[in-house]
Amino acid sequence: MEILDEIKKDYVTDLMKKNKRPDDREFLEYRPCTVEKGIFPFAEGSARVRLGKTQVVAGVKIDLGTPFKDRPDEGVLSTTAELLPLASPTFEPGPPDEDAIELARIVDRGIRSSNAIDLTSLFVEQGKVLMVFVDMYILDHDGNLIDASALAAMAALLNTRLPKIEGGQLIRTESTEKLKVSQKVVACTFSKIDSHIVLDPGLDEVKATSARLTIATTPDYVCAIQKGGRGAFTREELFNLVDVSFEKGNELRKLLD
Amino acid sequence: MEKPKLIIDGKRCDGRAMDELRPLKIQAGFLNKADGSAYVEWGNNKILAAVYGPRECIPRHDASPYRAVIHCRYLMASFSTLDEHGRSGPNRRSIEISKVLKEIFENVVITEKFPKTAIDIFIEVLQADGGTRCAGVIAAAVALADAGIPMRDLPCAVASGKIGNEVAVDFGKLEDNYGDGDMPIAIAPRNGEILLLQLDGMFTKDELRKAVELAYGVLPKINALQVEALRTHYAVKKDELDFRGD
Amino acid sequence: MTKIVVPGELLASTPQRVEFAFVEDGKTYSSVVGLFDEANLRLVPLEGTYMPTQYDIIVGVVDEVKFAGYNVDISSPYKGFISARDSRFEYELGDILSAKVREVDEVKNVNLEGTRKLDGGEIVEISPAKVPRVIGKKNSMLDMIRAATRTEILVGKNGRIWIKGGNTALAARTILKIEKEAHTTGLTERISTLLKEEISK
Structure with a gap:
């Protein structure tokens, strides 16, 4: 498998040298992207994102629970990602590996840093808060899982309704209000291949990637960054990609309306 | 909880200036059994790194016919913080950190020299005082050199962050907990390329740029301490230097 | 300089x-x-693992007996291999031997030849980077230890040293001291004095 990947890598790298991408996109162009909200009515919130041939669904469940000891007046936000074995021949069943954990934590960092969800609004009573579980399930892996998952998570949160609380119980069939989401956080992921940098890498490009950079933004702020891969970025490349992320982020945010 | 004041009269809560590092001590060759090791004290951080390898890759199916694979395990000791007893073993945070640290060393280690093998890096945080992953990078780089593993550079790292509208470097624990954002960065000092970059908190474009520049301002000092630690460890008086006879 | x-x-x-x-x-x-x-x-x-190179003499341990030959641990990330067809001896699991590296191919298969079984004796392991110091200029250090301790010593480039006969314990101790003080000058002098003192005890 590794040997095949090396061949793929050479092919993609050669294309880049001719200023081309395998699917003929511009270097800083997203694949066609669609966002559907509310696809699973049993969940409190849900969404599906298709980014090229990558496909991710996210579900939000709301539970009643106890707050963290050091934050007694705040609700709890938990974000996980599942790289389902049905999504790729390279995904194996089992507990989340480092890739799944990293993916979930990047998405989580963006939402948390920006205070998109006001956790204090999830306070119910002394010792009791609402817990928001955002779980992203990868259904098709064709590259750039981070941006697709971040988008799915955000869309699902925007679509989340809070169940009615009665006698200390949740009544999931009756909702009182929607979850308040104050920011639309989106992530832009770049791949460095040879000396070229592309936005929204497809799977072939992922295999040829030396370094990866994800920048999550709100309209005015950078709220999460994660560099990945064995390669490196220069300072100038970083500053330049921050600018691109604000610009492309605005395009992604429109998909969430 | 009451948020402590992090900046008092233009100085930080521990009296440092915005671009001032905490005292940093590095000792190469701290352990006896490991192929290479280093111990770092940075503020109240106490961090140990050990390296084994290149050695046979276990599990075998992890091995690559092209290069050595690097395994990295960053862990916090159960007694490392002022908080309650920590659970031992990896958690989601430590797994993510282990991954990004591994990627730093994949960049600098000349792995092509050792196909089919593994290089194992172990980082143990014995006491945590903010910036443990950066301290881990500093220690692991020295430990790799101490193990005689060929590298293109000695990576170094520091976190800068935001306190209100100010940007400061090398956050301590209090600043980590109550500051407004944190940006660990690791570079290859020779060419200045970024090998690790993470960020949380809300940074404007200008703040981000300032935080990066601030880090670049102090990273050469950190690198110099790493080099000094290695030279000290292997030091003999200049006139005693001698090639082994042959 | x-x-x-x-x-x-x-x-x-x-x-x-x-x-x-x-x-x-x-x-x-x-x-x-x-x-x-x-x-x-x-x-x-100053540090580093042993990487086998053609014509190196090494000291190995047979750690697997196969139909086609023997896998040999050579204290390196890579295993050595002695083909049964080319070997003048038969080995058993755990046998200690000296061998010459015949060839290292591009996927780091290490073929060994010219082997000799090392019966009895003692094995000392040191960092391969320190081996030249143990040997000394024109074998001077090694000859000195051999003469003083009346031992047979075989130094493998992989840092494994086989010692037999005579005052094996003293020879082993001396070699470990050389390893520890490898990059200091006046070492030959000090070792010579040490050996004389120890023997006159």
């Missing part, structure tokens, strides 16, 4: 062929912690 260099340290501002160094953008840098001799452009690592 020699100096201690560290990974990434500039050795020459021109591209040079130096072992354990690399060239980037026309400049030569060290890849290891080592002693660098500027005049002769020679870099000797």
Whole structure:
């Protein structure tokens, strides 16, 4: 498998040298992207994102629970990602590996840093808060899982309704209000291949990637960054990609309306 | 909880200036059994790194016919913080950190020299005082050199962050907990390329740029301490230097 | 002049062929912690694992007996192999032997030849980077230890040293002392005194 990947890598790298991408996109162009909200009515919130041939669904469940000891007046936000074995021949069943954990934590960092969800609004009573579980399930892996998952998570949160609380119980069939989401956080992921940098890498490009950079933004702020891969970025490349992320982020945010 | 004041009269809560590092001590060759090791004290951080390898890759199916694979395990000791007893073993945070640290060393280690093998890096945080992953990078780089593993550079790292509208470097624990954002960065000092970059908190474009520049301002000092630690460890008086006879 | 260099340290501002160094953008840098001799452009690592090279003499341990031959642990990330067809001896699991590296192929298969079984005796392991010091200039150090302790000693390039007969314990102790003090001068002198003292006890 590794040997095949090396061949793929050479092919993609050669294309880049001719200023081309395998699917003929511009270097800083997203694949066609669609966002559907509310696809699973049993969940409190849900969404599906298709980014090229990558496909991710996210579900939000709301539970009643106890707050963290050091934050007694705040609700709890938990974000996980599942790289389902049905999504790729390279995904194996089992507990989340480092890739799944990293993916979930990047998405989580963006939402948390920006205070998109006001956790204090999830306070119910002394010792009791609402817990928001955002779980992203990868259904098709064709590259750039981070941006697709971040988008799915955000869309699902925007679509989340809070169940009615009665006698200390949740009544999931009756909702009182929607979850308040104050920011639309989106992530832009770049791949460095040879000396070229592309936005929204497809799977072939992922295999040829030396370094990866994800920048999550709100309209005015950078709220999460994660560099990945064995390669490196220069300072100038970083500053330049921050600018691109604000610009492309605005395009992604429109998909969430 | 009451948020402590992090900046008092233009100085930080521990009296440092915005671009001032905490005292940093590095000792190469701290352990006896490991192929290479280093111990770092940075503020109240106490961090140990050990390296084994290149050695046979276990599990075998992890091995690559092209290069050595690097395994990295960053862990916090159960007694490392002022908080309650920590659970031992990896958690989601430590797994993510282990991954990004591994990627730093994949960049600098000349792995092509050792196909089919593994290089194992172990980082143990014995006491945590903010910036443990950066301290881990500093220690692991020295430990790799101490193990005689060929590298293109000695990576170094520091976190800068935001306190209100100010940007400061090398956050301590209090600043980590109550500051407004944190940006660990690791570079290859020779060419200045970024090998690790993470960020949380809300940074404007200008703040981000300032935080990066601030880090670049102090990273050469950190690198110099790493080099000094290695030279000290292997030091003999200049006139005693001698090639082994042959 | 020699100096201690560290990974990434500039050795020459021109591209040079130096072992354990690399060239980037026309400049030569060290890849290891080592002693660098500027005049002769020679870099000797101070640490490091044993990497088998053709014609090295090593001391190994048979750790698997197969139909086609023997897998040999050579204290390296890579296993040595002695083909049964080429071997004059038969070995058993755990046998200690000396061998010459016949060939290392591109996927790091290490073929060994010219082997001799080492019966009895004692094995001392030191860092392979310190082996030249144990041998000394023109075998001087090794000859001295052999003579003083009346032992048979075989030094493998992989840092394994086989000692038999005579005052084996003293020979082993002396070798470990040399390893510890490998990059200091006046070592031969000190070792010579030490050996004389110990023997006159």
